Amino acid sequence: MNRYSLKNKCVMVTGGSRGIGLAIAQACARAGARIALVARNPRTLRQAAATMQGRRTKVDCFSFDMAATDKLEALYRRIIRRTGGVDILVNNAGTTVRGPAETINQEDWEMVLKVNLTSCSARPHARTTVPTPPPRAAYAS
Numbered sequence: 001m002n003r004y005s006l007k008n009k010c011v012m013v014t015g016g017s018r019g020i021g022l023a024i025a026q027a028c029a030r031a032g033a034r035i036a037l038v039a040r041n042p043r044t045l046r047q048a049a050a051t052m053q054g055r056r057t058k059v060d061c062f063s064f065d066m067a068a069t070d071k072l073e074a075l076y077r078r079i080i081r082r083t084g085g086v087d088i089l090v091n092n093a094g095t096t097v098r099g100p101a102e103t104i105n106q107e108d109w110e111m112v113l114k115v116n117l118t119s120c121s122a123r124p125h126a127r128t129t130v131p132t133p134p135p136r137a138a139y140a141s
């Protein structure tokens with residue numbers, strides 16, 4: 001048995017449509033996992049999925065803004081309904097607002113915190129109401 005096989009596992013990757021998230025998703029797909037990709041841009045998501053989809057790899061795309069932390073539980077429910085459950089959660093989505101400090105307003109600051117931090121901590125809350133085993137989680141930030 002392959003020690004690194006992810007056969008029959010579902011890996012959810014936030015920010016999985018490009019960059020590090022996509023590379024993680026592709027590696028997991030190569031190891032046999034079913035993939036759930038989350039990002040905002042549906043077109044980029046579809047393009048990312050196309051790099052993995054094949055006879056043996058199933059990829060589901062979920063267009064979602066991780067700053068919408070009040071809607072996260074609904075997202076998890078949708079993903080679990082579609083995939084049957086998430087075994088590994090990769091909290092990779094991340095963002096920043098660049099510019100001189102005086103141009104960064106409170107709204108920008110809070111959006112960055114929500115995407116980079118709050119969206120990750122919201123998962124244990126969802127876990128209490130979603131009737132599936134909690135996934136293992138990894139964080140990239």
Ligand SMILES: NC(=O)c1ccc[n+]([C@@H]2O[C@H](COP(=O)([O-])OP(=O)(O)OC[C@H]3O[C@@H](n4cnc5c(N)ncnc54)[C@H](OP(=O)(O)O)[C@@H]3O)[C@@H](O)[C@H]2O)c1
Nearest residue numbers: 015016017018019020039040041065066092093094140141
């Ligand atoms: N690259 C580095 O050198 C580096 C170093 C240390 C840590 N990191 C961390 O590693 C993670 C990935 O970095 P990266 O360089 O691969 O980033 P990236 O190329 O900018 O990709 C970011 C991914 O996150 C998604 N995303 C951004 N904002 C989102 C939001 N509000 N809701 C949902 N998805 C969102 C993007 O898709 P959409 O735009 O379509 O939503 C994209 O799929 C980040 O957390 C970053 O902070 C990166």
